Amino acid sequence: MSADPREELVEHLPSLRAFAMSLCRNSAQADDLVQDTIVKAWTNMDKFKVGTNLRAWLFTILRNTFYSARRRSGREVADVDGVFSANLATKPDHDGRLALKDFEKAFITLPDEQREALLLVGASGFSYEEAAEMCGCAVGTIKSRANRGRARLAEMLNIDEDGAMELTDQSTMAVMSATQQKSM
Amino acid sequence: MAHDSENDNVRRQIDENLKRVFQEKVEEDLPDRFKMLIEQLKQQDSGDNPQ
Numbered sequence: 001m002s003a004d005p006r007e008e009l010v011e012h013l014p015s016l017r018a019f020a021m022s023l024c025r026n027s028a029q030a031d032d033l034v035q036d037t038i039v040k041a042w043t044n045m046d047k048f049k050v051g052t053n054l055r056a057w058l059f060t061i062l063r064n065t066f067y068s069a070r071r072r073s074g075r076e077v078a079d080v081d082g083v084f085s086a087n088l089a090t091k092p093d094h095d096g097r098l099a100l101k102d103f104e105k106a107f108i109t110l111p112d113e114q115r116e117a118l119l120l121v122g123a124s125g126f127s128y129e130e131a132a133e134m135c136g137c138a139v140g141t142i143k144s145r146a147n148r149g150r151a152r153l154a155e156m157l158n159i160d161e162d163g164a165m166e167l168t169d170q171s172t173m174a175v176m177s178a179t180q181q182k183s184m
Numbered sequence: 185m186a187h188d189s190e191n192d193n194v195r196r197q198i199d200e201n202l203k204r205v206f207q208e209k210v211e212e213d214l215p216d217r218f219k220m221l222i223e224q225l226k227q228q229d230s231g232d233n234p235q
Binding site for chain 2: 006009010013014015017018019021022031034035038039042100103104107118119122123124150153154159
């Protein structure tokens with residue numbers, strides 16, 4: 001029977017893992033987090049209200065597990081592993097199209113809460129209301145976290161209002177973001 | 185502060201990139217450990233019911 005949420009759970013694993021990887025910034029830790037989330041979800045499936053959003057429920061379990069582990073370890077800053085840092089910036093294409101790796105490198109420097117807000121509303125397509133419910137905070141809080149994250153990314157990546165995204169190499173990038181200097 | 189259309193444009197660009205980065209991770213192969221874990225959980229449910 002396909003209405004069994006346990007069957008449906010499997011379909012959400014790829015996006016659940018993508019969320020974990022972007023939240024943890026460390027793939028080993030991310031996979032442990034996904035594993036814990038699967039076990040928790042499976043054994044608590046009777047608490048899931050059939051007909052509501054299973055993906056949101058799973059993401060909520062994952063982020064709660066992530067934050068309680070973070071609190072337990074007393075470690076606010078995760079180890080960022082080579083998965084993200086190994087591929088260093090290449091020069092942007094001639095059309096100025098942003099290299100994904102460069103975007104990602106900037107993204108992982110954001111605080112957890114801003115990354116989480118952007119992952120939920122920007123990347124995963126949840127509404128601000130859904131994200132607020134998932135994070136147990138006000139809609140305004142999610143909006144402000146997401147907007148602060150976007151503003152910081154725009155600054156780091158030198159995104160201008162014309163739509164041209166111009167990447168510089170890393171050292172210049174730091175200077176640019178510090179001085180707000182516009183190129184050209 | 186930038187005016188609204190500027191903000192919208194920046195937001196759109198950032199969200200597009202967020203989606204691309206996220207989608208790249210979604211499309212990665214799942215490690216076998218998760219398939220094995222699901223199998224284990226299914227067996228637990230059907231075989232010796234822990235309750």
